[in-house]
Amino acid sequence: MNVKIVGTGSAVPKLRVTNDDLSRLMDTSDEWIKTRTGIENRHLAVEETTTGMAVEAAEKALRQAGITAEELGLIVAGTATPDRFLPNLSCEVQSALGAKNAVAFDLSAACSGFLFSLNTADVYLKSGFCKYALVIGAETLSKIMDWSDRSTCVLFGDGAGAAVLCAKEADAAAQPEGILGTVLGSDGARGMVLRCDNRPVNNPYVKNDTALSYVSMNGQEVYKFAVKTVPRVIEEAVKKAGLAVDEIDLFVLHQANYRIIEAVAKRLHQPMEKFPTNLQEYGNISAASVPILLDNVNNHGMIKKGSKIVLAGFGAGLTWGAAVLRW
Secondary structure, rough: OOEEEEEEEOOOOOOOEEEHHHHHHHHOOOOHHHHHHOOOOEOOOOOOHHHHHHHHHHHHHHHHHHHHHHHHHHHHHHHHHOOOOOOOOOHHHHHHOOOOOEEEEEOOOHHHHHHHHHHHHHHHOOOOOOOEEEEEEEEEEHHOOOOHHHHHHOEEEEEEEEEEEEEEOOOOOOOOEEEEEEEEEOOHHHHEEEEOOOOOOOOEEEEEOOOOOOOEEEEEEEHHHHHHHHHHHHHHHHHHOOOOOHHOEEEEEEEOOOOHHHHHHHOOEEEEEEEHHHHHOOOOHHHHHHHHHHHHHHHHHOOOOOOOOEEEEEEEOOOEEEEEEEE
């Protein structure tokens, strides 16, 4: 069974916030942010919601795939910032799309969320559960940022990306297509280097401060984790797919920091031309980062039939994942 991505879509808020804009709100500068991260702009929600952006991205992916929402049998949404605890994001998307035949659930793996969701859908489709699945990565990170913490808040943006997957019987005489190999991992022992607490227990027997928690991050530890883990997991996934790293045409990586992407390219001995980026415009959008970049390169003609692509993400948990595809 081949499971292929047959449609992609993305959506970001209208408000575009530059580094200079942020420098008027806090003690920072365009040079400080750009030289350390490569980020120049980010899009922040004003009227937009996680659900609304996810629905817009999903509708675009469905149009590109040429199918209706009713043909979907599965919706998996990777998110750390849904609009509400209940109902979950995927069920809200299901309702908005009219995907009445789909099973819908969310998956939380932070910046690796799209990769974990993609792998989950891949397993469902290869089991014969259904023919079409919708995988979403969507975040409104601006609502969990401490906007007085200049070391963290300047890194993140809001947005959503989506992909439609299709299961087809494999042609024994042809090369395998679609998702060829996936590797995932987690290390909870190091999880507290990137955290955001939920509500504390607060009931008639326990009284706690119900003030909101915001994202906190040990940037150096996250950087060291990423530059060591991402090349390794990519090499493992490529080997699992029966390919060599030199055969990969594009590496679509989580857009956290340009220096991390450069370090990964160097460790893999690959040219930066193989590593498209959009963090200059969008910053880090957690689970939405990889699917938005995938949609960008897809719609700019950077992928053609037969292209060999790596998708890779890493983030809080700590979690990481990589998938190898032949388009």
